[in-house]
Amino acid sequence: MSFDSNMPQRPGITTASEACAKHLARRRGFQIPPRVGHEPPFIPDDAPDVYEAILLGPGENKIDVEVDTRLPSACIFTFHKEDHTLGNMLRTRLLKTAHVIFAAYRVPHPLTPEFQLRVQTDGEITPRQAVINASQALIKDLGTLSREFTKEYELRKMANAANAQHTE
Amino acid sequence: MEFEMDLEPTGPQVTVREAEPYRVDFRLSAVDLAFANSLRRTMLSEVPTLALDLIEIESNTSVLPDEFLAHRLGMIPLNSLNCDHDLEYTRDCDCEDHCVRCSVTLSLHARCGQGMMSVYARDLVIVGERINQSIGDPVTTDPEGKGPLICKLRKGQEIKMTCLAKKGTAKEHAKWAPTAAVGFEYDPNNNLRHVDYWYEQDAAKEWPVSENAAWEPAANPDQPFDYDAEPTTFYFDVESIGNLEPDMILQQSIVSLQRKLATTVGELSGEGEGRIGEDAEMMGANDPDAYEPPEGIDGNMTSYGSGAPGGWNSAQTPYGATPYGQTSYGF
Numbered sequence: 001m002s003f004d005s006n007m008p009q010r011p012g013i014t015t016a017s018e019a020c021a022k023h024l025a026r027r028r029g030f031q032i033p034p035r036v037g038h039e040p041p042f043i044p045d046d047a048p049d050v051y052e053a054i055l056l057g058p059g060e061n062k063i064d065v066e067v068d069t070r071l072p073s074a075c076i077f078t079f080h081k082e083d084h085t086l087g088n089m090l091r092t093r094l095l096k097t098a099h100v101i102f103a104a105y106r107v108p109h110p111l112t113p114e115f116q117l118r119v120q121t122d123g124e125i126t127p128r129q130a131v132i133n134a135s136q137a138l139i140k141d142l143g144t145l146s147r148e149f150t151k152e153y154e155l156r157k158m159a160n161a162a163n164a165q166h167t168e
Numbered sequence: 169m170e171f172e173m174d175l176e177p178t179g180p181q182v183t184v185r186e187a188e189p190y191r192v193d194f195r196l197s198a199v200d201l202a203f204a205n206s207l208r209r210t211m212l213s214e215v216p217t218l219a220l221d222l223i224e225i226e227s228n229t230s231v232l233p234d235e236f237l238a239h240r241l242g243m244i245p246l247n248s249l250n251c252d253h254d255l256e257y258t259r260d261c262d263c264e265d266h267c268v269r270c271s272v273t274l275s276l277h278a279r280c281g282q283g284m285m286s287v288y289a290r291d292l293v294i295v296g297e298r299i300n301q302s303i304g305d306p307v308t309t310d311p312e313g314k315g316p317l318i319c320k321l322r323k324g325q326e327i328k329m330t331c332l333a334k335k336g337t338a339k340e341h342a343k344w345a346p347t348a349a350v351g352f353e354y355d356p357n358n359n360l361r362h363v364d365y366w367y368e369q370d371a372a373k374e375w376p377v378s379e380n381a382a383w384e385p386a387a388n389p390d391q392p393f394d395y396d397a398e399p400t401t402f403y404f405d406v407e408s409i410g411n412l413e414p415d416m417i418l419q420q421s422i423v424s425l426q427r428k429l430a431t432t433v434g435e436l437s438g439e440g441e442g443r444i445g446e447d448a449e450m451m452g453a454n455d456p457d458a459y460e461p462p463e464g465i466d467g468n469m470t471s472y473g474s475g476a477p478g479g480w481n482s483a484q485t486p487y488g489a490t491p492y493g494q495t496s497y498g499f
Contacts, residue, residue, distance in 0.1 A: 063435045085209040092202035135429040144179035156184040
């Protein structure tokens with residue numbers, strides 16, 4: 001018998017040992033009395049698979065781009081399987097990016113793992129390019145952060161080691 | 169646009185205040201709230217680690233039902249050294265069911281002969297090959313090195329099971345979380361008035377300030393309130409469960425954020441034909457927002473840089489090297 005340790009046992013499925021016992025009993029010619037009483041009620045499992053919130057579905061794009069025709073140089077980007085982590089970060093950086101005159105994001109519903117990012121530019125660059133620029137600037141900043149942290153962490157560890165020696 | 173770029177002339181700044189085996193406390197400055205919060209969110213939920221995911225029970229005569237044991241086993245922290253780099257997700261792996269590149273197999277067998285027996289995480293034994301020397305080892309932080317208690321057995325009771333550890337993230341299930349907690353604070357003196365304190369007589373007397381308040385000055389009450397001020401300094405306290413080193417948790421979260429952003433860049437620049445050349449022209453050297461390769465690749469580096477092989481600063485981002493980087497940890 002095996003259990004997916006974070007998955008509830010599905011109802012209505014006979015356990016392996018139960019099936020074996022029934023099989024043996026039939027071979028030996030026993031009548032198996034039908035189960036009486038505590039037949040577990042069939043509960044359909046409506047819970048969506050955990051993966052559905054993380055992995056892209058078949059044929060699903062990571063980002064759908066829709067041109068907002070109501071205004072010039074405006075686009076709505078729908079990011080699938082992403083949340084505030086990316087949305088808020090991108091939005092804030094877009095507001096600091098050159099030529100962007102509007103940037104906002106929303107999560108249409110908390111149960112759908114997607115967010116919409118609406119970007120409008122002054123026409124010098126496309127909204128698409130603005131998002132690319134913002135992402136690249138963020139990637140660069142994260143790289144700086146990684147280096148700065150490593151440097152500082154090593155220094156702190158060295159200082160700790162020196163202090164420990166000193167106190168001994 | 170110059171004024172916008174002047175806000176962050178040098179990028180994020182870090183001061184590591186405390187570094188302990190299972191904890192790192194640091195101050196992050198010259199970033200915005202969204203950046204710091206995204207970092208916090210990824211550390212909590214998107215750093216891949218290893219946890220027991222599939223339990224094959226051969227024999228269980230203990231008082232705990234199989235599901236109960238399987239759930240308990242899932243929660244046991246396992247060493248996840250270089251998990252992101254070395255191990256594949258089982259769903260992405262080329263193998264039939266599972267293999268050494270996407271899983272670690274552990275076995276647990278205990279039988280009680282006399283009296284009462286406690287089964288601890290240390291009783292989990294690695295079976296067969298594994299991808300590096302310590303991945304999958306149960307984390308033991310107690311002085312006796314026992315690890316968490318799995319169950320207790322009485323005379324004659326036995327448990328025997330094979331457990332499959334897989335890579336995953338806390339977004340899927342909390343058992344894959346690398347952090348016990350991430351402390352996060354900004355503006356300890358409430359200069360920005362993001363907090364509206366409830367008080368009886370005097371808020372300043374009734375609400376003690378946190379220790380972080382010593383790291384930045386309180387606003388002068390005589391000065392007028394600055395409505396445009398934004399938080400730029402953040403105090404993080406990352407507590408590791410023990411499966412990953414605390415600095416690794418941060419580095420990993422940076423990598424996973426960079427990967428997300430690189431995917432965005434890849435998706436958006438891959439689709440629009442004809443647009444790319446046009447934009448590339450427009451994005452010439454005079455545009456401060458244009459992507460520049462990370463320092464260390466273009467040689468524009470401090471003494472820590474210039475990509476010494478295997479050094480702690482090779483400065484590759486997943487974007488800088490290959491978009492979906494089988495690269496270093498970004499440091």
